[in-house]
Amino acid sequence: MKPSLLAPLFKDLSALQGVGKGTLFCLAQLGIQSRFDMISHLPTGLLERRRILTITMAGDGDLVTLPATILSVDGLVSKSRSRSPRPLRIHCQDRSGQLFTIALFRANPDYVARTYIPGQERLISGRVEHFKKQLQISHPDFVGSLEATPYWEGVEPVYPLTKGLTQKRIQGLIKENLKGLPDLPEWHRESVIRQYGWPSWKQALNDVHKPEQEKDLSPIAPTRHRLSFDEMFANQLSMMLVRSQQKQFKGQCHVLNTEMREKFLQILPFSLTKDQNKAIAEIDKDMSSSGRMIRLLQGDVGSGKTVVAMMAMLTAVASGGQAALMAPTEVLARQHGHVLKAWADEMGLILEVLTGSDTAKKKREIYAALASGECHMVVGTHALIQEGLTFRNLTLAIIDEQHRFGVEQRLKLSQKGDTPDLLAMTATPIPRTLMLAAYGDLECSYLREKPANRQDVDTRVISLDRLDEIMDSLQRALQAGDKIYWVCPLIEESETMEIAAAEERYCVLKERLKGFQIGLIHGRLSAQEKIERMSAFRSGDTQILVATTVIEVGVDVQDATVMIIEHAERFGLAQLHQLRGRIGRGDQSGTCLLLYGKESGHLSRQRLQVMKNSHDGFYIAEQDWKLRGGGEVLGSRQSGLQNFRFVDMVVHEPLLNLAHQEAHDILREDPSLKSDRGQAIRILLHLFLKDKAMSYLEAA
Ligand code: ADP
């Protein structure tokens, strides 16, 4: 339940005067569904409207307001709205006697007759065009009596629009909505407000819609700065509330089994890195404590997360529980399954792989084995969260590439057990800032160090102009035994075009490199086909694999040595880094060619240089974040950052630590937010719809 103070902000938009289905639809396109959404729609520009005495004072394209007398209306014939492509013309004369016309297309005759009465003087505001030596205003923004509002001059905000909405309309709607703004109690500490010179919440919202100069539009103008801080603070606080609540859930109390671990370490053909050992120790601590483990394991492709996951799974099994690992794609699930099953077999444990393409019979068998507890571990895709699949006692859920699953799906896996411990894994390193912003103080383990014998990939940034040369040089590389990935350009708008590009490249290469086997893989293939083509490449039956970006994160073909990426500038650095991580995985060194298009700009060239100079995924992610900014780093949507109204994470990053600290402090002083300030903060949380956090708070 939202406090009644906030009710006006969340009243239905349709209750507004003159807002019908059409307008509601347009507003929804802009993400505006409530009145608070409406006033959160910030101007992106400003326009100056000048008051002038005669129209000759206006240059072509000027926005002006002036008094003029209506002389006659031309073309007003029928009663119905004109469908004629020709405009209706209204002849006017300004006070100096200068003539001009107003042009109206598809005008409503009633409106015209009411508004433009010959012989009367009107105040007219609009953009002046010099049209065939004539002066004209088409579709004036305002027409009214001479005493009309002073709003018709001066600076006005310009808002992002969508088809079907005009500037005038949205300006009006926002103005209307600003009227009912409640006075809310201050939720920030006074010293913080003073330090930054911020206006009150209400003042900030009012002023943000009345920019006077360009600098008022800046994200660090006091109004916007304050609104962003409000949002960031609310966000940090709600994540902390949710987390502290979750920690109170009783989790699984696992027992560490040294004997089993030692056996496992003996099976491994290598010894663990320092980071792997540290991550395992952190996981052990969580798993053996009574609270619930919620931990994120971050490490580049090839950093060795699988072994860490296996260790955790062994702990679950040794404690009499079961473990499940869910991966986002069939290819990945099979690959994990392949590695883990071999280990499990040697340990004398039962591990099954379950995916959508298993036969009904196979599925039934696995279901039975999981329900009885006969099967200790399972690796799979979404098949793991189907209805009807039950575990005897699932105590550990691992989610690989966690950002590729929705909250719902992650939750569903958890619900297969009784608050199982949770380990999420990601190969997309998340810069600290983003981490804090998107997940609050979620606990993390890092694998920064590369397993021994891994060599840096020789990376070159080359113009696509040299494509021919490069294709020729492949002949030599193939003769020397190289295995090559050829990644085709990312085409955001259309998967079909992307596949077409890959098919074309495939044909060209086939033509040029007779005597070598070439494979093609893309997203429209069935899971079975993808697996077959990957394994043909793994076994060496094909030597070049032409691919769209479907060559999944984590796909492991040990002896692939060369990767060519067309139009590398279209990819995010984190994505390039992941792609590149797919080569040079064995003992041979790898080569990666990043081909950029002619039209790519300086900035994108600079980004590619980062790739050339670094192999540290965390560093690359930071740089990408700095060069490109925010949400894109994590592949947009999943980052959780898209939901901000006011915050521009790149610009407002300096506020993040403060928001975090303030949230931390208030929860320490007043954990249930009962004090006066606590009450004000509750209102803030409601404002930003953190209902989830609120329900926890109310339950407490
Ligand atoms: P990730 O899942 O993090 O991308 P993997 O777990 O698939 O990485 O490991 C990549 C490769 O490195 C695998 O072939 C794995 O056997 C190997 N590996 C893992 N840990 C080590 C280590 N400590 N020393 C040597 N090789 C390792």
Ligand code: MG
């Ligand atoms: Mg992996």
